[in-house]
Amino acid sequence: MKKFNIAIGSDHAGFAYKEEIKAMLLADGHTVRDHGTNSDAPCDYPDFIRPVAEAVARGEAERGIVLGGSGNGEAIVANRVKGVRCGLCWNEQVAIWNRSHNDGNCLSLGQRTISEDEAIKIVRVWLATDFEGGRHLARIQKIDC
Numbered sequence: 001m002k003k004f005n006i007a008i009g010s011d012h013a014g015f016a017y018k019e020e021i022k023a024m025l026l027a028d029g030h031t032v033r034d035h036g037t038n039s040d041a042p043c044d045y046p047d048f049i050r051p052v053a054e055a056v057a058r059g060e061a062e063r064g065i066v067l068g069g070s071g072n073g074e075a076i077v078a079n080r081v082k083g084v085r086c087g088l089c090w091n092e093q094v095a096i097w098n099r100s101h102n103d104g105n106c107l108s109l110g111q112r113t114i115s116e117d118e119a120i121k122i123v124r125v126w127l128a129t130d131f132e133g134g135r136h137l138a139r140i141q142k143i144d145c
Contacts, residue, residue, distance in 0.1 A: 007061035009035035009052040011045035014067025017111045049074045053081035064106035071110035078106045095122045099129035
């Protein structure tokens with residue numbers, strides 16, 4: 001599997017999964033920059049999600065992973081940054097489509113909505129899936145026009 005430079009961030013509601021995913025990514029040989037948070041103390045998710053999305057948009061990270069309770073707010077924040085295509089994924093098939101059809105460069109996960117085991121599986125399949133291009137390329141090009 002290709003090794004990626006990955007930016008990761010969460011709020012308090014996604015902190016536990018962030019730590020587990022970060023450990024898995026490092027063990028698998030990826031480079032990881034953790035943008036926080038650093039505990040499960042209540043915090044505001046935009047403070048930690050926007051830096052992840054900005055790192056992806058600037059090309060400092062090839063992929064971004066953001067986590068929260070549901071992952072909804074995190075996906076919204078990430079998608080406010082031009083050049084980021086963040087998808088909220090709740091199973092492996094949705095993660096495959098996020099990459100293969102949408103060339104997703106940021107993944108959002110909800111710690112309160114899926115098991116830790118499922119989150120790890122989603123991250124692994126998302127990283128392993130290539131963008132199909134073809135008919136999807138024209139659609140992607142329309143996003144930031």
